[in-house]
Amino acid sequence: MIVAFVNELGELAVFTARILSALLRPPFRGRLFVDEIYKLGVLSLVIICVSGFAVGMVLALQGYNTLVRFGAEQSLGAVLGLSLIRELGPVLTALLATGRAGSATAAEIGTMVATEQLDGLRMMSIDPVDYVVAPKAVAMVLVMPLLAALFISCGIFGGYVIGVKLMGVDAGNFLTSLEGAVDFHADVLGSFVKVIVFGVLIGLISTFRGFTSAPTSAGVSFATTSTVVVGSVSVLIFDYVITALWGV
Amino acid sequence: MSPSPVRDFIVGIFVLLGLAAVGYLSFSVGGLSYAAPAGFTVYARFDETGGLKSRAPVEIAGVKVGRVTGIVLDENYRARVSMDLEPELKLPTDTTASIVTSGILGDRYITLQPGGEDQLLKNGDEIAFTESAIILERLIGKLVHGSVGDESNGNGGGDGSSPKPDAGAGAAADGAATSSGSQPEATPAAAGASTGTGSQPEAGAAAKSEGATSGGSAGRGGTAE
Numbered sequence: 001m002i003v004a005f006v007n008e009l010g011e012l013a014v015f016t017a018r019i020l021s022a023l024l025r026p027p028f029r030g031r032l033f034v035d036e037i038y039k040l041g042v043l044s045l046v047i048i049c050v051s052g053f054a055v056g057m058v059l060a061l062q063g064y065n066t067l068v069r070f071g072a073e074q075s076l077g078a079v080l081g082l083s084l085i086r087e088l089g090p091v092l093t094a095l096l097a098t099g100r101a102g103s104a105t106a107a108e109i110g111t112m113v114a115t116e117q118l119d120g121l122r123m124m125s126i127d128p129v130d131y132v133v134a135p136k137a138v139a140m141v142l143v144m145p146l147l148a149a150l151f152i153s154c155g156i157f158g159g160y161v162i163g164v165k166l167m168g169v170d171a172g173n174f175l176t177s178l179e180g181a182v183d184f185h186a187d188v189l190g191s192f193v194k195v196i197v198f199g200v201l202i203g204l205i206s207t208f209r210g211f212t213s214a215p216t217s218a219g220v221s222f223a224t225t226s227t228v229v230v231g232s233v234s235v236l237i238f239d240y241v242i243t244a245l246w247g248v
Numbered sequence: 249m250s251p252s253p254v255r256d257f258i259v260g261i262f263v264l265l266g267l268a269a270v271g272y273l274s275f276s277v278g279g280l281s282y283a284a285p286a287g288f289t290v291y292a293r294f295d296e297t298g299g300l301k302s303r304a305p306v307e308i309a310g311v312k313v314g315r316v317t318g319i320v321l322d323e324n325y326r327a328r329v330s331m332d333l334e335p336e337l338k339l340p341t342d343t344t345a346s347i348v349t350s351g352i353l354g355d356r357y358i359t360l361q362p363g364g365e366d367q368l369l370k371n372g373d374e375i376a377f378t379e380s381a382i383i384l385e386r387l388i389g390k391l392v393h394g395s396v397g398d399e400s401n402g403n404g405g406g407d408g409s410s411p412k413p414d415a416g417a418g419a420a421a422d423g424a425a426t427s428s429g430s431q432p433e434a435t436p437a438a439a440g441a442s443t444g445t446g447s448q449p450e451a452g453a454a455a456k457s458e459g460a461t462s463g464g465s466a467g468r469g470g471t472a473e
Contacts, residue, residue, distance in 0.1 A: 034255075034256060034259050035255070037259050037262070037263070038255050038258065038259050038262075041259070041262050041263075041266075042258055042259060042262045045262060081277060085273065085277070143266075145266070145270065146262070146263065146265075146266025146267070146269070146270065147266065149266055149269035149270040149272075149273055150265065150266055150269045152269070152273055153269040153272055153273065156277070178277060179276065179277055179279060180355060182277050182278050182279070183278060183279065183303065184274055184278030184279055187278065188273050188274055188277070188278035191273075192270075
């Protein structure tokens, strides 16, 4: 089992190297890249915004009910902003993107394998890594920070609606404590580093699982499931490692 | 997949939206500013910064006029704080810099009290008169151990052992400090510019205000006990 794991890790490394070399060599697939941003980014927009809004709302409610015991409900903005930016924004965006975009990517590539479309590309001497895989992986990395920023902004808005409009925290206090507590270099930058690492993880895992899936319907199903499972778990593990090592 | 201008447009909108969110988080929430340092840097040395952080605001009369750019330890184990202020600000050389707290447990920031001198601080000058942060725990500790008022300065973690920039006013302020349990190096504080010259009334004002501060803190400490 360990041998199989190391074997797979090695395959993943070679796969990553192939993607990188495909990116450096012309032709550059700008058209495909834009299409992938549409599929991975625009189509994830609704789930990201709705989830962000809901998470911000519930966070404000829970935070308010806890803070009001200490008479510190004026710090609601700080609690909301820091937890969203440092932790919840990147991780929840990554988990949602794994479920929404990662699984779709794995299923798409897996179906291409099963229906021999990738072999068709090879027949025309087009490298499938260059034509199919690389645009998807890179689009994932670039789309993730945008999605996370939208998630966090929606979350702050949701928290503002609940905290200020419903629970009656003063709007000025809310925004002052939010802007006072969040630091660009300590918090926002770390958040983007996290989310880019997650984007690389999800992009690699989903394309790798699809690309190496068995050419059967069971294979495609396994590739999709395993993308979600392995992707989510590795996001959570890397989240802990990044937080522990660099404190962001 | 055939090229579709509508889809390209939607992708463009999405990217713009995302970048706008990134910008909002970076500039508005995160407080990132690409404004170059305003060019008017002054320094001040404190015995105790009490958790003052880089990027904390510097205020005069509650109006933000700059921010803290760095805090380092100098060779005498005091904190040397550099501040970046608005260049059009005209500060007399006897300006006082104090570290204060917003609320009882809030963030630390620096407030400047302009003095009455004719000469102005120049870029790179050091503010001579400083007032360190008041550590609430130490005040409570002094209250509990009964050292407030009956012990001369130098008590409680070396608060008052620093050299004073101004001997005459310093002596006057020592009385204020020992009676109130606060730092004695805060000399021409409080009403400086408006009430005018002479160290006695100023020291009196300082003693009054510090007494009020420590009285408030002591009351707080009493309830906490």
